[in-house]
Each structure stands twice: as C-alpha cells, then as structure tokens.
Amino acid sequence: MKAGKDCLADPENYEARANMMWASSLAHNGLTGCGRKTQLVVHQLEHEVSGMYTQVAHGAGLAALWCSWARYVYKANINRWLQYAQNVWNVDVDFEHPEKTIETAINMQEAFYASIGMPTNLKMLGVKETDLEMLAFKCSRGKTRTLIGYKELAYDDILEVFCMAYDV
Template sequence: AMLKTCIHYGPLAMVQPDNYESRANLMWTGSLALNGLLGTGKRTDWATHGIEHEISALYDVTHGLGLAILTPYWMHYVLDEQTAPRLAEYARNIWGVDESDDIIAARTGIMKTARFFKSMNLAGSLKEIGVETERLAEMAEKATSRGPLGTFRKLEYQDVLNILQAAYDGTSLPLL
C-alpha cells in the first residue's frame, strides 16, 4: 500500500509542488517506512540500504536517490528461480502485471520500477550522480565488512561489486 501511495502521489507532487494532500501522503508514507512497523513479524531485507549507505558516505547523495538507482539492479541481480515468485508477487501487486510466468512477471515489475524512478526525473545510474568507478570496490568491501548482506539472497563482496558495477553505467537492465 505504501509503494502504491508513492506511485500515486509522487507524480502529483512533482507537477503540483504545493498540493498539500500529495505531500502529506508522501510524508506520512515516509514516516511509516522509517519507523519499523512494516517489518514487524516479517522477514525483511535491507541489503540495498547497506550498499547505499556506502555511496552516501562518500558522495553527497540522498539515501532515497541512491536506493532508487540501486533497487532495480539489485532486483535484477537476485532474480532467479527461487526468488522469482516473490518478485513476481511484487510486480503483480504493485504494478498490476498480468503475467502467469513468474520470471517474466518479475522482469516486467523490475522494468516498471526503473521506469517509474526515471519518470520522477531521478538519475538512473551511479555515473549520473558523480560516483567514480574507482570507488566501487571500496564501497563493496565496506558494505560487506561485517559479513554478507541481505536475507532475500545473501550478498557477498563480489555480489555487491557486481550490483554496483551494473548500476554504474545504467545500461545493464534487460529490455523486455
């Protein structure tokens, strides 16, 4: 419901910055996202956040923008036969994807996610926000310095580096 709220009110707030209802709903959604209630009783995965923290530690990038760039690449990277049902569920519930094949549904949801962020005039690559390719390995090392990230799929150093490299130039998401 929170993602649907952002998808509905985000574009409205962009074209009508003074629209109180849009901004209030986005702020309320942001508050709920940060207070931990969503994860109560559920297995959550914060891998993208751990990776993004290393970006914003080195560059003047907001956490949300970093997540908007990384998330589609993370989703694409972790997509396999085991994760496809959950990513397909996301695609169907959030984006209304009507596809019975889980892999195709998941890929469609990933592309819709990336396109939504682009429609909000957000950068689509780490290169666009000034991240230097020479720092990617350092960020991957720091992100995994306490062990693998994530619960959806465990991400080791090389996995994180692969995601950062894919997100660097923004061209590695497959077209449907």
C-alpha cells in the same frame, strides 16, 4: 507513487503532500516489518555510496541501486518477486516465463524513478567506476561480512551489484 508525481506536478497540493507524509511515516516506522525479518540490503549498499560521495542523498542512491539489486537477487525467490510485479505494478503473470514478468516490473520501477527525476544508475550520481571495488570492500567490511536478504551477498556479489548499477 501517485502522491509523489502529484507533489512534483503541484507542490502546493496539500492532499498529495499529506499522502506522501503518511506513506513516508509508514515506510520508516518499522510497522510494515513487525513480526517479519526485514531486508534492508539496498540501504546497506547505498550507505557506502553516500558515505563516500557525501553529495548523494540517500533516496537518490537507493533509486540508482534498487533495480540492479533486484535484477541480481530475484531468482532466489521468484514467487515473492511475482507478487511484487502483480501487487505494485499490476503486471499479468506469464507463468511460462516468470522472469519476463519480473523484468517487466523492474523496468517499470526504473521508468518511474526516471519520471520523477531520480537517478537510475551510479554514473548519474557522479560515482567513479574506479571506486566500485572500494565501495564493495567497505560494504563487506573488508570481505568479512555478507548481506542477508533474498540472496546472501558476499563481496563478489556486492561488487557485481555495484557494477550492474554503474553500467545500466
């Protein structure tokens, strides 16, 4: 994240660009998922968006969806999301109210996206509210497929994530 901000501030910064390329390579080569079940649910949601709205870049679609998806699924694995809050955003855990800790981290993620000029909702991408049901229908392959991740998402769940991402 630091390298991303550094690249935006100074596009000629070789070290920042090298760090971005290294991080991107690690993120996309499958190494971090070796030996583990990977969860690419947000990517599957986004593919429907950029499939229907071809002007939408994959990363922009991910940014617009990620926080709403996280808010929808985190209760299925509170401990894992607390690790995210601590390890990514250095948020102190409120053990009496762990949801507050996680929501703080998700809000920080959303603020980060905004700080680097990324969209934080589907409206910003030009997605029409009238298309949300079709996006969910396509993503669920006509209501026959569920997306498996922290929480299994069927058509109604997928539609709710799209609706949340539209109204952020």
